[in-house]
Amino acid sequence: MFLNCHTYYSLRYGTLKIRDLLSLGQQNRAIFMALTDINSTSACLEFIRIASEYNVKPVIGVDFRNDAKQHFIMLAENNEGFQNINEYLSAFLHQRQGTKNAEIPSKAKQLPSTFVIYPFASFEGETLAENEFIGVRMDDINRLKFSPWKDKQSKLVILQTVTFQNKKGFNTHRLLRAIDNNTLLSKLPTSEQASENDVFISEEKLKKAFEEFPQLIKNTENLLNRCYISFNFSKETTCNQKSYTTSEDLDFRLLKKLAYAGIHYRYKRPGERVMLRMEKELGIIKEKGFVSYFLINWKILKYARSKGYFYVGRGSGANSIIAYLLRITDVDPVELDLYFERFINLYRKNPPDFDIDFSWQDRNDITDFIFNTFKNTALIAVYNTFKFKASVRELGKVFGLPKEEIDRLSTQDCNFKTLDKLSQLVIVYSQYIQGFPNYLGIHAGGILISEKPIHYYTATFMPPKGYATTQFDMVIAEDIGLYKFDILSQRGLGKIKDAVEIVKQNHPEKKPIDIHDIKRFKEDERIKDLLRNAKAIGCFYVESPAMRMLLRKLQVDDYLGLVAASSVIRPGVAKSGMMREYILRYRFPEKRKEAHPVLLEIMPETYGVMVYQEDVIKVAHHFGGLDLGEADMLRRGMSGKFRSREEFQKVKDQFFNNCKNSGKAEAFTTEVWRQIESFAGYAFAKGHSASYAVESYQSLFLKAYFPLEYMVATLNNGGGFYSVELYVHEARMHGANILQPCVNKGYGATIIDGKDIYIGFDFLQSLESKLIDRIITERNKNGAFESLDNFLERVSIGMEQVTILIKINAFRFTGRNKRELLWEAYMKINKVSFEENVYTLFKQKKIDYKTPSLPHTALEGAFDEMELLGFPLCSPFELLSVASENKVRATHLPNFTGKTVTIEGYLVTTKRTKTTNGQQMYFGTFVDRNGDFVDTVHFPPVANQYRFRGKGIYSITGKVIEEFDCINIEVIKMERLAIIQDPRYSSATVLKNSDGKDKTVTDNRRKTVKHMP
Incomplete structure (x- = not known):
């Protein structure tokens, strides 16, 4: 009986989550519900996937509107009808008229396998096609009694719109409409908002309202009964393009031929281990139907090499020797003993994940190539949601609050109980709409290449990039078996490529650099020295303050050590407390004996510490007794996408049951699971880290031998960290x-x-x-x-x-x-x-x-x-208003371990974090007069009292602490030092010192202190 239901994917209009809408239907014993979001099919597939859980038969379609004005509703009779609706809607969403999409017409186009419903109040025609109806709302009943349509009831259906649940939902809707119209709530036109009656009511109440018109009740039920739509959510097969050539058999012969052709390039003389692994992978790739996925990636990268583009293949696919032989990745899984089951196994439903990084300068051409080469292609959307601070600002404007009040509320620097009513409403409703989708964006690099037309699954919109983009995100795509190709942009590759060219120009006498000679780089003593001493500013993934300190603590100077460091630095390892444990066991071999024997046996390379995603799968499989299918579900759960889903909870329960049944202590099992959970959304696959490390070595080589040219390339590619x-x-x-x-x-x-x-x-x-x-x-x-x-x-x-x-x-x-x-x-x-x-x-x-x-x-x-420029080219220390006599430098700090010192530093960057009890603290990075780094720690009491005040030179007083040969200052006191008044706007007189240098004398009557901007 419900032909026009909205979720909050009717952006800045609807207020109901998908499950909330279905729950309302279940509570009111609704048999059919038609999801018809406004100009959107974002929620359709998820609605179909979970509708059976609520004993609701799903019908889907689209509510076609210009702004808030409803023109007609289209329902899909079947899957073909849904595809037709998606194509029709996409045509409007692809055409831009100024800042808006093309106008929706008042009359719908005739599309096969669809039904059209026009609102009674605004319909002006006299005739209807066979598939067209007029929807009568409850408040239209009296008008219907005096309308010519009273005698044509065969074309009338009940139109009960569902946009919100209750009064609070209506208020939320009005606020969203005011945000969308960028207007004060008091000035929101009624034409831009829904009726207060657009709520879910029971079918009994609805039938009671239309008891004078039983024909309408019957028409509505018949219409819904004629609609049936189905998608396969089992994930047994993928919906990606099935064949790269003309047949799957031909695909496999090509894949095998390419793999054997790559043996000489990669191994020269391969051993038995290489050949066995290659044959094993080929068999599983064929059995799982992933052949075309490999070949499509190979085709893309073959084109990239033909254009001279730099790229890095990473992700779980880096664990595959076939990917290595096809030059999709540059990581040898045999050399690194990469865990094959992390990459692919017979239980795995989805294809392996290849993240292909290109230079930011080259990615657009690669994307063009993909769209021009493969037929059914689209980018993937992301849902940009309302965040609390942004919501406060938007709602503050809607309620007409002054900017100062909005600023105060957004920082939560206030006591809710002491706020006035309007400010309290801003806070309440900001929390309520937090997480609501606000607008559709574009996934960082996800591209779908489908066997069926993309519109079989979704409508598409056309963002400024000019590529058709789905209206759903990657989670929904994977639910129906569409797996993305990740084509990502990375400035690090642009730096490497440009640096090689700059070296060629600035040093024409030198022989060309083979930047892919990674084997030589791994043994280079200059690179080892840079790593040991953490002198890697500008180098990919190893330049941040946290990484710089980790390298110093580990004193890494080899490839495998850097691979581990690339994953150890991730928040998951640090959060679990295992980063420190790994450093201890890495630096001090006697500490390795403290590892639990079972975990040490599973992970000897990382001394019993979970560092990589593979380690989690190994522990789940060998320690927790999960089969590889369950372990793969755990891997997917770790990504954060499925943490809320029941499948992940089942795996967790199975893990604990297996450990209990095998006699493992509950406390130890709980600790191991805690470490597993801490990896959620953060841990790297080992092959992923290894791919990063390869790029790090390329940038380290350039930094070691051509630092000036590399810095120029860094500047021209947008810097780095x-x-x-x-x-x-x-x-x-x-x-x-x-x-x-x-x-x-x-x-x-x-x-x-x-x-x-x-x-x-x-x-x-x-x-x-x-x-x-x-x-x-x-x-x-x-x-x-x-x-x-x-x-x-x-x-x-x-x-x-x-x-x-x-x-x-x-x-x-x-x-x-x-x-x-x-x-x-x-x-x-x-x-x-x-x-x-x-x-x-x-x-x-x-x-x-x-x-x-x-x-x-x-x-x-x-x-x-x-x-x-934003900074001076001279030393900023030359601009101090009072010349400093402080002689302490960063190189002196190891001599003052455990003592309190005062040192001056120019602020480089800060990092804000929270303690375990939620208080804010900071880490600071400065450079001293000699240009060396000074690293600081600011615990909550000090952070609150002595705040960072922007760029400038600070006098830092604190205790020098040392951990694993890494020096920090635990700050006790800090102040930003004054610099000279801008001489361009002062009454300063310029004199000459005896050495001929400029000296400025300022009129004391106008002397002021100005801080560094």
């Missing part, structure tokens, strides 16, 4: 001369010439990209600029843009100071044309202006750099 400023600092630490952009030598990107690094024009805030192109084009065409005057004649530019170039010292080749150049530009800029320059036979006579003598200091330059 840290800000641009630190990579500039790192280049300087390796002997680079850091220079401002120059109109005669600079480019958009940062470049290197010997040891001179010219910051790129792209790093200048507010400099127009078109101007950069004009400068470079003009310089390439007609030679270097001779003077500012010459530049203004040849390049069309306004005063604002030329001011940026002058302030950053891009005209320093003229030998004149910036103030004089600015004066000259101001006098001449309005005399030149702002159109493209045209060269004539006769030059106009120049007007010369006498420029006054205008002094300029290096300190003014530093503030110009901070304004335009």
Whole structure:
């Protein structure tokens, strides 16, 4: 009896979760329910999957609307009808008209195997097609009595819309509509909201309301009875493209041929172990029907190699020797003894997971190739949900609260009981809508390649990227057997690729770098030294403060050690308390005896500590007695996607029962399970870590032998973990001369010439990209600029843009100071044309202006750099308002272990975390005057009293602590030091010291203290 039900996937309109809607149907003994979200099929498959649990027969369709105005409802008679509806809806969602999708027409298109219901109140036609009906609401009954349709009841059905459950649901709906319309709640038009009667009522009450029109009750029941839709959620087979060639047999012959062809490339002379593993994998891949999955990945990467693209294949597929032979991955599973069952086993329903990383510069072309090569292709959506802070801000605006109050509420820095009524409502409803889907986004790299058309399963929308995207996420996709291909973007690969090219340009005398010679890199002493001493700034995955400290604690200097470190650093291992245990057992062999004998036997390589996802599966299988099918379910549960599902709970119960039956102590079983649970959503597969380590070695090689070129590549690829400023600092630490952009030598990107690094024009805030192109084009065409005057004649530019170039010292080749150049530009800029320059036979006579003598200091330059680049190119310590006499440096700290010291450091980055009791604490990273790192720990009492106050130089007082040769300062007190007043806006007088350097004397009457921005 319910033809028009909404969930909260009717974005910023509906208020009911899928299970809540079905639960209402079950409570009211509804037999049929039609899910018809507004312009969305996001919830349809999940609705069908779980409807039987609530004894409800699912019907699905779409409520077609323009904004809140309902035009018609379409129901799917069967699967074909659902596909037709998806195609029809997608056509509107793909067409953009300004900022909105194309307008939904008032009359529906005739589609096979579908039914159309028009709302009685707004329908203006007189005739209906065979599959079309008019939906009559309860509040339409009186009008129906006086309508011509009273005599055409065969085309009328009951239309009871369900959007919310109760009054609170209606209030929530109105708030969502106000957010969607970006308006105050008091100004929300009634046309933009649902009727307060759009609630679930019992079928008995509904039939009672229409007792004068029994024909409508019968029509509605007949219509619902004609609808039947079914999908296979068993996951016994995948719905991915089944064949790469023309048949599955031909696919397997090709896969086997490619695997054998790859033996010589990978192994030269393979041993029996390699051949046995290869044959074993081929058999299982064929039996499980995963052949096309391998071949499609192979095809994609064959294309990538033909274009010279760098890539890294990782994920569980890195455990496969077939993937290694097909060059999908570069990790040898035999060398690393990667656990085969983690990759694939006879119990595994879904294909192995290949995460393929490309440079951010190359991924779009790869995506184009996939969409152009394979037929039924789409990106996967993600549900971007309302977060509490964002909800507070949105609802605060809806209620008309002042910004200061909204800021206070969003930080939760308030006592709920003392708030006024409106503020309390903001908090209450922000908590209520937390987790509601807000809008559809795009998965980071997931692409579906389906055997059937994508619209068989879902409608698609067209985001700005220009690729059709599903309306459901990867969890729903996997429920029906659609498994994604992960094509990811990573800046680390761009750094490596660009660095190789920059080395070739800056060192033409050197032989080309074979960046794929990983075997040689593993034995390189310079790389070992970088790892042992944690000097890996800029290097992929090993540069963060946490990783830097872990490497120092472990003193890793080999490949296997780095592979382990890449997984140990993950929150799962740290959360379980096993990171420290692993470090102890790694550093001190006698500690390995403390491992439980059973766990040590299962995981000898990691000393009885669970480090990889494989370890969890091994423990579940060998310790907990789970079969490989149950262990694979545990693996999937660890990803976090299925933690709430009953399957995961069953596996947990089975684990405890098996351990109890085998006589294991309950306390020990509980501890082992605690360690397993801590991995949820965080642990790496060993092959995944090994893939990361390969890329780390490539970047470490470049850092070890070509640090300046590698830093330039790092800057041009968006940096890494840290800000641009630190990579500039790192280049300087390796002997680079850091220079401002120059109109005669600079480019958009940062470049290197010997040891001179010219910051790129792209790093200048507010400099127009078109101007950069004009400068470079003009310089390439007609030679270097001779003077500012010459530049203004040849390049069309306004005063604002030329001011940026002058302030950053891009005209320093003229030998004149910036103030004089600015004066000259101001006098001449309005005399030149702002159109493209045209060269004539006769030059106009120049007007010369006498420029006054205008002094300029290096300190003014530093503030110009901070304004335009975001940081000074000089040492920030030179800008202190009071010269420091503190002599303590980072290299001295090991001599002060256990003692309290005061040291000064320039803030690099902070990390906020929480203690076990939920209090906030911080870790800080600074550099001292020598450029060395100072790492700090700020426990809650200190963190609350001495807060970080943005970039700048801090005086840090604290106790020096040492753990596993890693030095930290446990902060007791901290303050940010004042820097000089900006001389550009002060009444400072510039003098010269006896050594000829600038000295600034400031008028005491206007002396102020300014902190680093």
